[in-house]
Amino acid sequence: MRRLWRPRFCSNPAKTSGVITGRGGYPSGVTRWWRSRFGADLLGELAQLAALLVVYKAVRFWSRDHFSVAVDNARHVIRLEQRLRVSNEFDLTKVSMRLPALVRFFNQYYVLAHFASTLVFMIWLYARRPDAYPLCRRILIWMTAMGLVLHIAYPLAPPRMFPEFGFIDTGRLFGPRAYGAHGLFNGVSNQIAAMPSLHFGWALLVGWGAIKFGKSKWRWLVAVHPVITLLAIIITANHYWLDAFVALVIFTTCTSLALWREAIRARRAQDHQHEHQHEHQHQRPLPGGSPTWQADHQWL
Numbered sequence: 001m002r003r004l005w006r007p008r009f010c011s012n013p014a015k016t017s018g019v020i021t022g023r024g025g026y027p028s029g030v031t032r033w034w035r036s037r038f039g040a041d042l043l044g045e046l047a048q049l050a051a052l053l054v055v056y057k058a059v060r061f062w063s064r065d066h067f068s069v070a071v072d073n074a075r076h077v078i079r080l081e082q083r084l085r086v087s088n089e090f091d092l093t094k095v096s097m098r099l100p101a102l103v104r105f106f107n108q109y110y111v112l113a114h115f116a117s118t119l120v121f122m123i124w125l126y127a128r129r130p131d132a133y134p135l136c137r138r139i140l141i142w143m144t145a146m147g148l149v150l151h152i153a154y155p156l157a158p159p160r161m162f163p164e165f166g167f168i169d170t171g172r173l174f175g176p177r178a179y180g181a182h183g184l185f186n187g188v189s190n191q192i193a194a195m196p197s198l199h200f201g202w203a204l205l206v207g208w209g210a211i212k213f214g215k216s217k218w219r220w221l222v223a224v225h226p227v228i229t230l231l232a233i234i235i236t237a238n239h240y241w242l243d244a245f246v247a248l249v250i251f252t253t254c255t256s257l258a259l260w261r262e263a264i265r266a267r268r269a270q271d272h273q274h275e276h277q278h279e280h281q282h283q284r285p286l287p288g289g290s291p292t293w294q295a296d297h298q299w300l
Helices: 028-035 040-062 067-083 089-096 100-128 133-153 170-174 198-213 217-235 241-279
Strands: none
Touching: 040 100, 040 133, 067 241, 089 100, 089 217, 100 133, 100 170, 100 198, 100 217, 133 198, 133 241, 198 217, 198 241, 217 241
């Protein structure tokens, strides 16, 4: 009979007759779950992502007081877009207001889809495409970090704060309202962090990742998500075209660097494997083989 290890905190472990147990007298199914990638590793991933999100929100919130600078920067952005002949955000808003239900849809999409879609995408990667999860997690963190630096270095008031230029705060008129006195995020958000639009940046990651790593023929439908997100951030007057363009540049840069890093690591691992095969080609392999899952905790 196998001798069970008793945990120090349990002087009288429960009887185990009739129950298949693992270490510590716990059911072996629980032990296998805890050691799998859906156990301790998953809880660790969620805890670290939540901690990073809290830090990101806190830093953004603490840097919300440079309102006069953000207003000046916004006027510069508006004048720049006018010179480039791309300052037509308010035209899209006016056209969409002919259908109030459509405006409400974009308001809701802006408020709800940002975090929800990214969370679902990351969970899907972790569960179904674990080899691709570390890459997309790294891109997400790099993008968010670069966006946070820009939020601090270049505070920017959103277009909805400038009705004199024709911009319309659709959230205030039709709801749901994300910001302001009765907004969903009132008191916990930085309203002068329009540059870049991480709504659009994260949506680009979701669309790109689903198409690249998905296998279903329906995966191309996810490409609609960044398109709807782009329309939502513009029609609701929460971002300028320039905010979306900078987000596109950041996403492209972070993705290219992450893929380049993966290629270098793969090449080094292959060279290292060839060296070991040459050195140990006459040795017997260790029993048990390699594990099916090994968490990648290299965030950078």
